[in-house]
Amino acid sequence: MIVIEETLFFSPHQDDETLSMGSAIIEHVEKSDTHVILCTDGSKSIIRKVLDDGGSCSYHIKDVHKYSLSESDFSKNRDEEFKDSCKAMGVKENNIHIENNRAHDGELSKDKAREIILKYLEKHPDAKVKTVTPYKALGIHEDHRALGEAALELYKEGKIKDLRFYVEPYDYNDFKKVNPNVRVWKVLSSQEEKLLNAMDAYKKWNPENGNYAIGYHSVKSHFDELKSNKIQYVHAP
Ligand SMILES: [Zn+2]
Ligand SMILES: [Zn+2]
Numbered sequence: 001m002i003v004i005e006e007t008l009f010f011s012p013h014q015d016d017e018t019l020s021m022g023s024a025i026i027e028h029v030e031k032s033d034t035h036v037i038l039c040t041d042g043s044k045s046i047i048r049k050v051l052d053d054g055g056s057c058s059y060h061i062k063d064v065h066k067y068s069l070s071e072s073d074f075s076k077n078r079d080e081e082f083k084d085s086c087k088a089m090g091v092k093e094n095n096i097h098i099e100n101n102r103a104h105d106g107e108l109s110k111d112k113a114r115e116i117i118l119k120y121l122e123k124h125p126d127a128k129v130k131t132v133t134p135y136k137a138l139g140i141h142e143d144h145r146a147l148g149e150a151a152l153e154l155y156k157e158g159k160i161k162d163l164r165f166y167v168e169p170y171d172y173n174d175f176k177k178v179n180p181n182v183r184v185w186k187v188l189s190s191q192e193e194k195l196l197n198a199m200d201a202y203k204k205w206n207p208e209n210g211n212y213a214i215g216y217h218s219v220k221s222h223f224d225e226l227k228s229n230k231i232q233y234v235h236a237p
Helices: 016-031 071-088 110-123 142-156 169-178 192-200 214-218 220-228
Strands: 006-011 033-040 096-103 128-132 162-167 185-188 231-235
Touching (some): 006 110, 016 033, 016 128, 016 169, 016 192, 071 096, 071 214, 110 142, 142 162, 214 220
Parallel strands (some): 006 128, 128 162
Antiparallel strands (some): 162 231, 185 231
């Protein structure tokens, strides 16, 4: 019997999968049945207001921000960026999951994160699980922490058999300072082109067609850093 390896990537927000786990996703798509699961709706980003404030930004200097989106439309647009980015990394359409039971942005609790992870483990009990680290400095986003802690708990209970945590590259220096004893290793991107295309999905600016480059507006410097230094950081539980 041929056993196909399965891998589940859990992303707190639209863009975390690419910024913090993109190289790993690209690598795993090649060798396993790889799923990416989005765990919040990303609706609370300040960028919703920024897109409607009449100002401009360094990104598209000839245009002003005059785009008023409801929270749910904003969230839908972010979902499209997420899906396009996953597709660019080679994830099959059916393996890109906008979880129905996802949390509102900023409200992902450890219990909710457990529920979501368990739901996917039910279908894929032997899958390797990847998500963002629960260990970080004071600046950690609570949605990230909740997801990491839920995964760690499930690992300790034996429900996750193989777990890896990804450190957000933009927080790596801070992480090392606060967690000097956690052994972190680096993953280099083997297919830079795919990673760049995945990042581009968050940079699409075409308001007439509903593309607002929300990911890029919200964390431009994180995208720019990853572009110039395509390294990601992993540790074991
Ligand atoms: Zn995030
Ligand atoms: Zn702008």
